[in-house]
Structures are given as structure tokens and as C-alpha cells.
Amino acid sequence: MERETAILSAQQLGIGYPTGRHGVKEVHGGLSFVLQRGELTCLLGANGSGKSTLLRTLSASQPPLAGEILLEGKALSALSEREISRKIGVVLTDKTQTGGLTVYELVALGRQPHTGFFGRLDSQDRQAVEQAIDAVGIAHKADAYMAQLSDGEKQKAMIAKVLAQECPLVILDEPTAFLDVVSRIEIMTLLHRIAATQHKAILLSTHDIEQALVLADRLWLLQKGCGMRCGVPEDLILNGELDTLFDRRDICFDRAHGSYYPSVQWEKEIVVEATDEILLHWTVNALNRNNYGCRIAPGGPQPGLPRLSVKSKDSLALHTTDGIQEFTTFADLIGYLKNTD
Amino acid sequence: MNRHPSPRREKRLITLLSLLLLALCAANLWFGSVHIPASGVWDILCGREPEKEVWKFIVLESRLPQMVAALLSGAALAVAGLLLQTTFNNPLAGPSILGIDTGASLGVALVMLFCGGNLGITETTSLTGFAAIIAGAFVGSVVVLGTILFFSTIVKNNIMLLIVGIMVGYITSSVISLLNYFATAEGVHSYTIWGMGNFSGVTGDQLPYFALSVSAGLLIAILLIKPLNALLLGERYAANLGVNIGLTRNLLLIVTGLLTASTTAFCGPVSFIGLAVPHIARLLLGSSNHNTLLPMTMLCGAVVTLLCNLICILPGESGILPINAITPVLGAPVIIYVIINQRKIQYFN
Numbered sequence: 001m002e003r004e005t006a007i008l009s010a011q012q013l014g015i016g017y018p019t020g021r022h023g024v025k026e027v028h029g030g031l032s033f034v035l036q037r038g039e040l041t042c043l044l045g046a047n048g049s050g051k052s053t054l055l056r057t058l059s060a061s062q063p064p065l066a067g068e069i070l071l072e073g074k075a076l077s078a079l080s081e082r083e084i085s086r087k088i089g090v091v092l093t094d095k096t097q098t099g100g101l102t103v104y105e106l107v108a109l110g111r112q113p114h115t116g117f118f119g120r121l122d123s124q125d126r127q128a129v130e131q132a133i134d135a136v137g138i139a140h141k142a143d144a145y146m147a148q149l150s151d152g153e154k155q156k157a158m159i160a161k162v163l164a165q166e167c168p169l170v171i172l173d174e175p176t177a178f179l180d181v182v183s184r185i186e187i188m189t190l191l192h193r194i195a196a197t198q199h200k201a202i203l204l205s206t207h208d209i210e211q212a213l214v215l216a217d218r219l220w221l222l223q224k225g226c227g228m229r230c231g232v233p234e235d236l237i238l239n240g241e242l243d244t245l246f247d248r249r250d251i252c253f254d255r256a257h258g259s260y261y262p263s264v265q266w267e268k269e270i271v272v273e274a275t276d277e278i279l280l281h282w283t284v285n286a287l288n289r290n291n292y293g294c295r296i297a298p299g300g301p302q303p304g305l306p307r308l309s310v311k312s313k314d315s316l317a318l319h320t321t322d323g324i325q326e327f328t329t330f331a332d333l334i335g336y337l338k339n340t341d
Numbered sequence: 342m343n344r345h346p347s348p349r350r351e352k353r354l355i356t357l358l359s360l361l362l363l364a365l366c367a368a369n370l371w372f373g374s375v376h377i378p379a380s381g382v383w384d385i386l387c388g389r390e391p392e393k394e395v396w397k398f399i400v401l402e403s404r405l406p407q408m409v410a411a412l413l414s415g416a417a418l419a420v421a422g423l424l425l426q427t428t429f430n431n432p433l434a435g436p437s438i439l440g441i442d443t444g445a446s447l448g449v450a451l452v453m454l455f456c457g458g459n460l461g462i463t464e465t466t467s468l469t470g471f472a473a474i475i476a477g478a479f480v481g482s483v484v485v486l487g488t489i490l491f492f493s494t495i496v497k498n499n500i501m502l503l504i505v506g507i508m509v510g511y512i513t514s515s516v517i518s519l520l521n522y523f524a525t526a527e528g529v530h531s532y533t534i535w536g537m538g539n540f541s542g543v544t545g546d547q548l549p550y551f552a553l554s555v556s557a558g559l560l561i562a563i564l565l566i567k568p569l570n571a572l573l574l575g576e577r578y579a580a581n582l583g584v585n586i587g588l589t590r591n592l593l594l595i596v597t598g599l600l601t602a603s604t605t606a607f608c609g610p611v612s613f614i615g616l617a618v619p620h621i622a623r624l625l626l627g628s629s630n631h632n633t634l635l636p637m638t639m640l641c642g643a644v645v646t647l648l649c650n651l652i653c654i655l656p657g658e659s660g661i662l663p664i665n666a667i668t669p670v671l672g673a674p675v676i677i678y679v680i681i682n683q684r685k686i687q688y689f690n
Contacts, residue, residue, distance in 0.1 A: 061577060085583030094575040097430055100629030100688025101573065112571055112582040119567035119632075147690035165582070 007072055007169050007201045008035040008058065014066030015050065015057045026065055027053045031228050033220065035203060037168065040195040042212035043205040045222035046246055051205040052173060054222065058203070059090050059171045071169070085113035089167035091158045091175055099147030103157050106146055107132050110164030132163035135198075136190060152183030159190065163198075172204040176211070184208055188215045213237070213258040221245050257281070266293035273297035274310040283310050286330050290337055308333075351633055354625055358640045362412075365647035369408040372651065374658050375399055402545050407650065410543040413555045414608050415646025416639040417600040419622070420562050422615030423638045424597045427569050427631070428490075428590070431499040432679070432689060435616030436601045438503060439489050440510025441482045442612075445605035447513050448481025449474055450520045450532065471547065475554065478602035485509055486594055537663030538609040540650050551607050558600040562635060565592060569631040611646075612665050613672025618642045620679050629688045645671065 010033055016026040027050040035041060045051050056062045058069065060076055069076040071087055079087070089110070098106050110132065111125045121129070133139050136156040141149060149157060155175055162170050175191070176184040188208070192215045195202040203220075206212055212219065213233045221229045221241060229241050236242055243253045252263040270292045274280035284294045287308070297307065307319040316327040318336070327333040370382050377399065381391045385400045418436060425434040425441075436442050452473050489506050496502045521529050535542065543551055568589045571579035580586050604611060622638040623629060649671060653662040683689040 059581065061580065081580070081585060082583045085581060088581070090578070090581045092575075092577055094577055095430070096575055096578070097427070097432075097573045097629065097688070099686075099690035100623060100627070102628075105628075105630050109570060109574060109582065112567065112584070115567075117564075117567065119570065145687040147687035 005037045006034045007037050008069065008076075009033065010064075010067055010069045012067045013057070013064050013069065015053050016065045017053065017062065024065055028222070028227060029066065031067075033228065033230050035169065035201045036218070037201050038196055038199045039201060039217035040192045040215060041201070041203045041218045041220060042216035043203060043220045043222060044207075044209060044212060044245065045205075046224070049222045049224050051222055054228075055171055055173050055203070055205055059088050060084050082113060085165070085167075087167055088169045088171060089162035089165040091155075091162050091170070091172040093173050093177060099145060101146050102143055103133065103138060103146060103149070103160075104129065104142045106157055107160045107164050110161035113165060128166060129164050132160040135163055135194065136160045150183075152179050152186060155179060155183070155187055156190070159187070159194075163194070167200075169201045170203070172202070174205050174207070176206055176208050184211060188212075191215075192217075209242075210259055223247070264288045264291075264293075266291050269293045269295060269305055271295045271297050271305050271307040272310070273307070275312065279310050279313065282330075283308065283316075286334060290334055292337070351626065354637070355640065358637075358644055362640065362644050362647070365644060365651060366408055366412070368651050369411065369647055369654070370400060370404050372654050372657070373399065373404055374654075374660070376657075403541065406543050406545045406548045407541045408647070409548060410551060410608060411540040411646045411650040412643045413552060414540060414604040414611060415614055415618070415642035415644070417555045417558060417604050417642070418611060418614040418646070419618035419638045419642025420559060420635065421597045421600040422617075423619040423622075423631075423635065424562060424565075424569070424593050425615070426619055427572050428593050428597075429493060429499070429502065430572075430575060431502065432620070433499070433503055433616070433676070434506075435613075436482075436597070437610065437612040438510075438616055439485070439506035440513055441485050441489075441597065441601045442605045442610035443510045443513040443517070444485030445478035445482040445602045446536070446610050447517050447520075448477035448479065448602070449606055450517050451481075452477035453528065453532070454520055454524055471550065475550070475603060475606050478606035479598055481513075482602045482605070483594060483598035485513060486598055490590065490594065534663075535609045538611045538665040538668070539661070539663060540608050540646075541661060542609070543607050547607065551603060554599060554603040558596050558603070559639065561592060561596045562600075565589065565596070566631045566635055569635070573629060608664070610665075611668060613668040613676075614642060614646055614649075617672035617675040618645055620675055621645065623688050624679075624686070627687070 010031060013031040014026055014029040015031065016024055016028070019025045031054070043051050043054065053062075057064050060079075063077065071079065076084070107129050108121060108125070111121060111128060112119060115121060115125060133142050136159050138153055138156050138160065141153060146154060146157065159172075159175070172191070176187050179187065188211045191202050191204065194200060195217070216233055219231060219233050219236055221236065223245060229236065231241070237255055237258065245253070246260070250263050251260050253260055266288065268291060270287055272280065272283055272287065272294045273296075274283055280296070287294050295305070309317045309319065311317070314328045316330070316333050318325040318327065318333065325336060327336065370386075371377070371379055375396075377396045381396050382400055384391045385397050391397050421441075422435045425436065425439065426432050488509055489502070492505045493502055496505055521532065524532070568579065568584045571582045571584045572589070574582075576586055579589075601615070618641050619634075619638050622634055622641045625641070626633055626637050628634060649664055649667045652667050653664055656662060679686060679689070
């Protein structure tokens with residue numbers, strides 16, 4: 001079963017780039033991984049952790065320093081450029097000159113590995129182009145110039161190009177960088193759906209960890225000096241692997257919400273009780289930001305500490321030794337806390 | 342890529358430009374320092390004997406080669422410009438701005454200096470001398486182009502690369518000036534005349550060689566249409582689409598060198614055609630797709646250059662204007678227009 005769905009694998013792979021005449025700079029050594037068909041794999045890591053180097057190595061734009069990459073069981077280094085162009089499609093962050101092409105013409109460029117010397121499209125090519133444009137949902141823009149598209153639509157057109165290429169493996173380098181939230185979610189959802197419906201292996205690098213945790217079938221966590229950890233998001237989160245992805249004291253991973261936040265140093269403490277999870281989360285958020293460490297009630301009596309009781313978003317009661325203060329908004333509460341300093 | 346935004350516009354344009362081309366060809370044969378009536382030109386072209394024997398000589402030995410030279414040079418330089426713009430991913434690249442025709446000039450100047458102190462092709466140059474001059478021009482332009490290609494791997498900023506090109510051009514010009522210092526006064530004079538650009542230098546005997554080298558360059562350019570389209574996406578995308586980047590780059594280098602070198606050797610360094618015409622073609626066509634853009638660029642290059650040549654010969658009896666006095670007047674406004682309107686022009690974005 002494993003053999004059937006795995007498309008690309010590597011054992012003890014070393015990646016890096018040559019420096020100067022003879023030297024090489026190894027970015028990572030001993031990487032072992034498998035990419036599965038039908039799965040969306042997200043590669044996460046800090047800037048400089050070697051994400052781009054890994055993606056370039058996997059898309060055969062640069063050779064590995066050690067080990068071998070197997071594509072459908074064959075050594076990647078033994079395949080010709082044309083064979084690779086039919087197996088691995090890429091979406092990059094490179095600047096292009098495609099403003100003067102229509103969306104259809106751009107997507108049709110993806111057929112180049114399949115067309116003849118002059119690149120003429122036959123009916124099968126046209127069908128593939130149209131299906132690709134349909135799949136990313138920009139059929140109504142097929143005749144528009146690339147320059148007339150929004151950034152999100154441009155990225156969809158590039159994805160359509162890679163779909164028209166009909167490669168079983170698609171590698172995308174930060175496909176959601178520079179996009180707004182709506183487009184990011186659209187692109188990630190689209191890629192997740194394509195991986196499942198078209199049975200492709202899709203590998204992408206991203207800084208958008210929240211989206212990746214929601215939609216990735218598998219995560220690759222790349223960290224400088226620590227190699228790569230692979231797994232299903234939930235396993236990695238609950239094993240604490242994401243806590244240490246960024247080797248920084250001042251950043252914490254919130255396992256409950258799947259996001260990173262700055263760790264706070266507080267000088268004062270307060271007891272907090274709230275009627276539901278959402279209220280509690282945002283109350284703690286507000287208090288942390290304002291220099292308060294929170295103890296979640298009930299936790300036994302806390303003599304001497306002020307206590308904030310949140311019944312609803314417009315009913316906040318602060319119990320102190322001086323008595324009870326009522327607030328109707330967080331703005332009022334925060335204003336009061338700042339004034340009492 | 343057959344789904345073009347407006348195939349009808351494309352057909353209309355090609356028809357219109359072809360008619361314009363024919364009209365300009367006719368006008369280039371008709372006008373000149375000696376008045377020959379249109380009927381006389383027609384008679385000569387149809388092989389009939391004209392009223393005066395000398396007319397036949399003027400039309401067939403002077404005006405026809407000049408017309409064909411202008412037509413071919415225009416197509417060649419325009420295509421060279423288009424190839425450079427696509428290769429460097431830079432709409433402001435061109436053979437003159439990157440100093441490639443200066444490189445060709447240097448090659449010509451070197452060959453001429455070592456072969457007798459004359460600079461530039463004159464009507465008395467022998468055929469072997471000719472081959473040497475073309476080879477010199479080719480080597481000169483390819484060396485400059487190769488230098489700039491090398492710099493393009495280091496300098497990623499487009500505008501900075503253009504400035505590097507201009508600097509390389511300056512250095513090449515300096516060397517030419519130094520060579521001039523050692524050349525005979527006569528040689529310097531003929532080189533200066535040649536440097537102003539002139540399509541009348543190509544004689545009927547030389548024309549086949551010129552036509553052959555330009556046609557070879559244009560043919561290879563046509564064969565490169567598919568990788569050129571892939572290169573619109575940039576080199577890494579093109580490589581992923583199966584394009585052999587090294588081979589394509591080398592072929593583009595050779596073709597651009599050949600086209601620039603042959604025109605420069607025969608007609609002098611002609612400015613602005615290579616830079617401006619691809620823009621005219623793209624603006625008219627509304628597409629960057631080389632399937633249509635490349636033929637359109639050839640056609641526009643021929644039309645624009647014939648128009649320039651016509652303007653040059655219009656003064657009639659008082660002589661011929663240098664071509665480089667006219668091409669900037671037509672070309673520079675196009676570039677300024679394109680730069681000012683770059684936000685509105687699709688292919689710039």
C-alpha cells in the first residue's frame with residue numbers, strides 16, 4: 001500500500017549549495033522523508049532554515065550534496081529535463097513578464113512538456129488547459145490579461161499552469177506570500193482539494209502556520225541544526241514538536257489554538273474566572289498584554305490577589321480589597337487597570 | 342496558444358502593415374536624388390527598358406539594394422531587441438543600449454585597422470575582406486553580449502544591468518576612439534560616415550551575403566519561439582517546463598549577435614530600432630506571445646526602418662540624411678510613452 005501511494009522519497013539526504021571554488025555549505029544532512037500522493041504536505045520553518053534549498057533540491061534545480069532522491073522509484077538525477085518536466089511542476093515566487101499574456105495563454109505554457117517543437121496545442125492540450133482553468137475557478141477570466149488579475153487570481157492562474165502540466169508532484173514555494181487573508185484561505189483550500197481529488201502529491205512551503213495546521217495532511221518541520229520532523233499535524237502538535245520549531249524564548253506555541261504568540265513577562269498577578277472558553281481566552285489575552293499574569297479560577301482561595309469575574313462581554317467585575325468595580329467593555333477595564341498603576 | 346484576445350485585430354493588423362510595407366518599398370524605389378517617374382520605376386521592375394538607361398542602373402544597383410538592406414536591417418534589429426528584452430526579462434533592453442552594436446563596431450574597426458587602415462565597409466571592400474568584417478562584427482557583438490550575460494548573473498536589478506550595459510558600451514567606444522587615433526585620416530572619415538548609419542552602403546554584390554546572414558538569424562529566432570514563451574516566466578520556470586536553459590541562452594546569444602553584427606557591419610550602428618520596435622509591435626498586437634509577436638516585430642521593424650530610410654532620402658538632390666538622425670526622433674518618443682504609461686500597459690506588469 002505504501003509503495004503505491006509514495007511518489008518521492010529520500011534517505012539520508014544532504015542539501016546545500018556550493019560556495020566559491022571547491023567548498024560546499026551543507027544546510028542539512030541526513031534528511032529522510034516520503035511524499036504521498038493525494039496529500040497536501042506543508043513545509044514549515046523559520047527564514048534561513050533551508051526551506052527553499054530543500055524545495056530547489058526536490059524540484060531538481062540543484063543537486064543534493066549526499067544521498068539520492070527517488071521519484072516513482074527512479075533516481076531523480078538519472079531523469080532527463082523533459083522527463084522531470086512531466087513529473088514535477090513548480091510554482092515559484094520569481095518575477096515573471098506575463099502581464100501581456102491572457103490567462104489562457106499562460107496556462108497553456110504549462111503544456112510545453114507535452115507539445116511539439118513549436119508548442120502548438122492539439123485538442124487534448126486545449127482540454128487540459130480548460131480543465132485546469134476550471135479547477136482553480138477562474139474560467140470567467142480565461143481571456144483576461146494576466147496584468148488585469150488580482151494577486152490572488154494571478155496565483156490561481158499559476159496553479160492552473162502547473163495543473164495543465166499534469167505532473168503527479170507539485171511543489172510550491174510560499175504560494176500564499178503577499179496575499180490577503182481571503183486569498184490565502186482560498187489558495188490553501190484549493191490546493192488541499194486538488195491533492196485529494198486529482199490524487200497529486202502537493203508540497204508547499206509557507207509561513208502561514210495556522211492555515212497549514214488546519215489543511216495540511218502532513219507537516220514537515222525544518223529547523224536549522226535539528227533536521228526535519230515529519231508527521232500529521234495533530235501528532236506533532238500534541239507531541240510538542242511545534243513548541244520548539246522556533247528556537248526562541250520569547251515565542252510560545254498555543255497548543256489549544258494552534259498559533260504562536262509572544263510570551264509575556266508580567267509583574268502583577270490576577271485571578272480570572274469566566275463563563276466560557278472564548279471569554280476566558282480573550283480576557284487572558286487582554287490582561288497578559290497589560291502586564292498581568294493570570295491564574296485561572298477556581299483554583300482555591302488566592303488571598304491578596306485581585307479577581308476578575310467575566311460573566312459576559314459587557315459584564316466585567318473586578319474584585320479588589322477596595323471593593324467591586326463594574327465594567328461594560330474591555331476598554332474601560334484596561335483604562336482602569338492602567339490608571340491604578 | 343491559439344486563443345488570442347482578438348484574432349481579427351491580429352489579421353487586420355497584418356494586412357494593414359503588409360500593405361504599408363509594400364507602399365514604403367515602392368516609395369523607397371521611387372524617391373531619390375534623381376527624379377525617376379513612377380512609370381519608369383515600374384518598367385524597370387517589370388524588366389522593360391526605361392526611357393533612360395541610367396535610370397535602370399540607379400534603381401537596380403542603388404535604390405533596390407538600399408531598400409532591401411533597410412527592410413532586412415529593420416527586421417533584424419527589431420528581432421534582436423525583442424530577443425534581448427525577453428532574455429534579460431527587461432523591456433528596456435536593446436542592442437544599442439546594451440552596447441552590443443558598439444561591440445560589433447569595435448570588431449569592424451579592429452578588422453579594418455589590421456586590413457589596411459580603413460575603418461568601415463566601403464564599396465571597394467573585397468569579398469574576403471567582407472567575410473572578415475562580418476566575422477569581426479560578430480565576435481565583437483558576441484563578446485559584449487556574453488559580458489553582459491555574465492554580469493546579469495551577478496546584477497539582478499534590471500535598471501542596474503542596463504547601466505552596466507551602458508558602461509560596457511562606453512568602454513568599447515573608448516577603444517574605438519583609440520583605434521581611430523591610429524587610423525589614417527581617410528579611414529577616420531569613412532568610419533565616421535559609417536558610424537552615422539547608412540543603408541546605401543550595401544551594394545548589389547554584397548546584398549546576397551547580407552540577406553543570407555540576416556535570414557539565418559531570423560530563422561533561428563523563429564525556431565526559438567517555444568522556449569522564448571517559456572522564458573517569459575523566468576529561467577527557473579522555463580527549466581521546469583523542460584527548456585534546456587544553457588542551450589537556449591547560447592542560441593539566443595548567437596542569434597542576437599548575428600543579427601546585430603550583420604546589420605552593424607553593413608549599415609553602421611543603427612540606434613533605437615531594436616529598442617523601440619518590439620514595443621510598437623506589442624502595443625499594436627496587445628500580446629507578449631512570441632507566436633504572433635515575433636512575426637509582428639519583424640514586420641514592424643521593416644516598416645519603421647523603411648519609413649526612416651524614406652525620410653533620409655527625401656531631401657533629394659541635397660543628399661542623404663544619416664539614418665541615426667531619424668531613428669531616435671521616431672524611437673525615443675515610443676520609449677518615453679511606454680515608460681510614462683507603464684502602469685496601463687499590460688505587458689509591463
